[in-house]
Amino acid sequence: MPDVLKRVPAERERWQSRALVWVVGTLLAVAAVAPVVVDFHGWRGLRVVALPFLLSAMFALLVWALRAATGAAAVMGFFVCFILAGRPVVSSAVSGRIVFHPAIAALVAVFVLTYVATRFGRARKAARGLAEARKGLRAASQIVANLGVAALAAAVGSYAGCIAALAETAADTVSSEIGQAVGGPAWLITSWRRVSPGTDGGVSLVGTVAGVLAALVIVGFGGLHHALWPEGLVVFVAACAGLVFDSLLGATVERRGWVGNDWVNFASTLFAAAVAGVLGRW
Incomplete structure (x- = not known):
């Protein structure tokens, strides 16, 4: 199969991304709003939920103001942040205590890492035709694809799954961006033959090491306010397994044009x- 960076037809990728936004985006909206509506405690509940709401709104506005996402993507980011910030709040509304979800720190760390990695070596990536366009804001489908699982895992009470998903997102973006910026040899994960940097399913030593370190950072932030040991090792292994799985999908179904990157x-x-869930049960 010849080396190409994108084989998925544009129209197919468009409708796949739209379907992802409608399905997962709807689930995120319900997961964010339903607990507040169902378990509402009048003025005290409103007062307690107000701070997470403002925090999530500020996060969404910051992402939009930094030209890191479109308006629709910022809305999806609001839902993700509010699920993480507000879920424990609702259950504690009777006591009037404000308790933020411990994954908030990991979410912020993901944003910082991916923001920096995307802009790292932009000139070199642009020269190779691999850099994102300067006006290429994150679309709603990208936010849903990268953060949707983490938010939904938090919504159903799977903290390990939430952090594993966030760590995989950071690892995937950082490994890809750093690998493309630094350059060097890359190999297709299914056949181990040399391919051009940026090829779907291609892996490099520098990119892989950067991705693994990014996953480790996110797991560390995920354990700041929530005991993740010995679960932390499980979450880290799960994130790295997700990174490998991403490359396998890129080298197979994405290169064949069946599914898009989202x-x-x-x-x-x-x-x-x-x-993370399976290993955690063991």
Whole structure:
């Protein structure tokens, strides 16, 4: 199969991304709003929920103001942040205590890492035709694909799955961006033959090491306010497994033009969360 960076037909990728936004975006909206509506405690509940709401709104506005996402993507980011910030709040509304979800720190760390990695070596990536366009804001489908599983895992009470999904997202973006910026040899994960940097399913030593370190950082932030040991090792392994799974999908179904990058990213975070859940039970 010849080396190409994108084989998925544009129209197919468009409708796949739209379907992902409608399905997962709807689930995120319900997961964010339903607990507040069902378990509401009048003025005290409103007062307690107000701070997470403002925090989520500020996060969404910051992402939009930094030209890191479109308006629709910022809305999806609001839902993700509010699920993480507000879920424990609702259950504690009777006491009037404000308790933020411990994954908020990991979510902020993901944003910082991916923001920096995307801009790292932009000139070199642009010269190779690999850099994102300067006006290429993150679309709603990208936010849903990368953060949707983490938010939904938090919504159903799977903290390990949430952090594993966030760590896989950071690892995938950082490994890809750093690998493309630094350059060097890359190999197709299914056949181990040399391919050009940026090829779907291609892996490099520098990119892989950067991705693994990014996953480790996110797991560390995920354990700041929530005991993740010995679960932390399980979550880290799950995130790395998701990173490998992402490359496998890129080298197979994405290169063959069956699915677009958004679905690959979504499936990889789902795989990482599932592995964390299975290993955690063992």
